[in-house]
Amino acid sequence: MSTSSQRANGIPLLRFWTRRYTGVLIAILLFLGVGAGVWLKVNGERQSFQILQARAEQLSASYIRSMEVLQSPLSSSQSGSYGSSSTPATTVTPATIATPAEIVRPIAQDFMQLFDEKGQVLVNFSSLDLSLFETLVETPSTIEDVLNGKTTKEKIKMKKSTWLRVGIPLHDRGEVMGALYLSTPAPEILVENIETYGLLLLIIFGIGFGGWLVIYHLSRKLTLPLHQLTEAAKQVSEGNYAPSLPATTNVKEAELQQLFSSFEVMSSRLQQLEQMRTDLLAGVSHELRTPVTSIRGMIQAVQGGIVTGDTADQFLITSLEEAKRMQKMVEDLLDFASLESSAVHGDFILLSLSEVVEEAIQQVHAIEGFKDIEIDVSSAIKPLKIVADRGHIKQILLNLFMNSARAGATTIMLSITFENKKIHLDIVDNGKGIPEQEIPYIFERYYRGDSKKKMKQGLGLGLPLSRLLAEANHCELVLVSSTPQETIFRLLLPIE
Template sequence: MLQKNKKTTLLRYWTSRYLATLLIGLAIIFLLSASWIRHTAFTNRIEMMTFLAEETVYRLTDTTDKMPNFIDERGRLQMREIDPILYIADADGNILTSNRPMPPDSIKNVATWLEGDKEYTKVSLMPQGEHYLVKKPIYVDEALYGWVLVLEDERHLTQVNQAYGQLALLIGALAVLGWGAIYFLSRRLAAPIKQVADAAKQIQDGNYDVYLPENNKEQEVDELVTSFKEMATKLEQLEKTRTELLAGVTHELKTPVTSISGLLQAVNDGVVTGDEAQAFIQMALQETTKMKTMVGDLLAFNRFAVDALPVHIETIYMNEIVRNIVQQWELLHEKQQLVVHYLEPDAEIQADVVRLQQILTNLLTNAEQAIEQQGTITITIKQEEKHVIMTIQDTGKGILPEDQPFIFERFYRGENKKYAVRGLGLGLSLSKMMAQSIGGDLQLINSSEAGTSFEITLVKAV
């Protein structure tokens, strides 16, 4: 029983279908070529019969000793392919002589053949069958003396067996050559795809150390292999990040829970009393707030990931909204110096105020964490034709080069922050998603030991 949707290899798929297409195409070419050869042979042989008739007329009417040669060497060679019947008839159509034994009585008078002025006509000779007739009149002193009739069997006029054989040989050679070429090319194309498929199975089994040949000559194949290797690298990194995430989330959530439990247990058991107990309760509340923030980040990220968090786009003035966000942030963070270069003149943008505040607040907080002691955070705003660009630059210790390609990956935490700052590694991922949700973007411009620069792209109001 045949299997439905049976899979086949790429090599077999392309070679079989190309071979079928090639054979159909070559068959059409063969038929057209054979028809053309048949028509050409027929035309040439009719012309040779015409030449023979004209030469015979000339022989019968010429009175000089010099006989012109109507048929050249090529013509004589072609005459070997036919064996015409030559009749000479009088003006009334009575056969006078022939190059063959005299015809039967039924065709000794061929007056009906002489009707019409066509170059050649088709007549029936019994029992020989269908023949083509070429007739030429014989004039003596401008008087019709008779006719030269040249007849040839229809089969002889179109018989070109040798040419058909040569054409078939040529078509067969082209078929073999074409099939060989597509087989070689399909095999060359299928090889890297098969390697990528094998590598995908290897990754599926959890082994990310795949080998794929590089520098393929075909651009598309090279792009496929390169993209797959980059994907494998990112998948490996995501797998490591996922593992770290499980440990990190467990640790980050376990730490405040443990602290809260310990603090409240101490108060409950009477280990601390009075003002000290009040301080313990306050610390427990702070840990609760931190845990609430982390859970809130997880919920917000999941909502943005599934487009479930609403975004309200409105027209706002850039300078005003940035000034308000910076003032609110400075009330809680007085450690660093903050410098803002506002737009002159002010520009209107299309954005969600709440999301823009979340993005900028997160970037300012990250900049403060990157500055170990005293430093400066600078916000620069500039206008372009269709966008407004806001740059946040700090004088902190920067992001390690090996961490920079992954800072926008969800749950990724660089080495500088992994143990220094508690969190889930969702801040930059969530900020980038928010920026894209309002039609803009968030990018890392540069980072070194001298500091880090992020760039927020916002849509200018029309």
């Protein structure tokens, strides 16, 4: 699958992140909603148990008082039928007449059981048909705990209903005289709290919708600049190196400001490199086509006998010079490509810096047109030793000397200073300098300046090649300053 088809099948950034943020929000809200529902249910049951226990405690207090009344002298004749372990259990309904039951009556749907201190049931009281609730009538499994003074709570599940049951001990003068169990149907939490659940759902829906709006707005605000940048990158890929981008002042985020600014710089550099590439092709075509045509014509003239004698010899000499110039151009291109890919490694040896400088001066004076350049060297250079490749350092100095000469310099001075454990070798000339607008680009490959005269000179590889040679020797080449009266290049060499 091609890259373009993969891009076509991708999901837009706004939709991608909006979906995911919304999914996370919905998951969080569902978790909170389920948690709130569970909390309401648990809290409802807890409150139901508390209310049931409070009613059971009231009934137990009423039962204790009724027993005290029945055991008084005025009612001694009636007390024998209650509180005795030998008395058979009775099931009391509203139609049954019994003094304790008349005093101790639970509400309509409750079921109450009374047990003596031995766990024998005394009373089963309910207004319901207990034949339908056989599980409730049975003696509770927690009767021993209650008779030992503990309060118990339990949930009893039957086929068609669920009941809550509370068991509390009956205390008389600090001693347990029995147990009272009170049961009631478990409340329907959902039905009883329908308004609460409805309000909870409404709140969740409102928060979810509001959260989606916020997420969409923020995602759109974040992805809009990225979309604009994508469109700008597409324009650059199509050859438009000046795409329309929002002003960085309209972008508030520092990261996006830096991104847009870097993209603008990149577009500008790409445009410049594209122009330099075009100029290079034109320059190489001109530099190669002209000598080739000249060489061909002169050799044909000599071969055809059109010129003879000294003229023929001069034609051959000129052809040889043109061939050497073409060879130098090709070598510069190959050297630059090799250095840029780190494929060339120098022969590093301990050598005298003054000797290398003298060799470069002799070589530049041997070139026609450079003989009249005066080069003064500081005496401080004589004792200095460096570890470097002799040819590389000499090539750097030759390039700098020839650039100074082309800039109209008549005098070049070499001075030495020491700083930060490095030798600072300054090459100072009195040429016309480098225009200020060209200074940022002088170390760019293939850059030959804006003037037509410079456009016809070489391939624009002299300074870029010199910098790469310096880096290959663990040195550094920088432009210190340039004015119409003076230009200073500095070569930083490690001290040995």
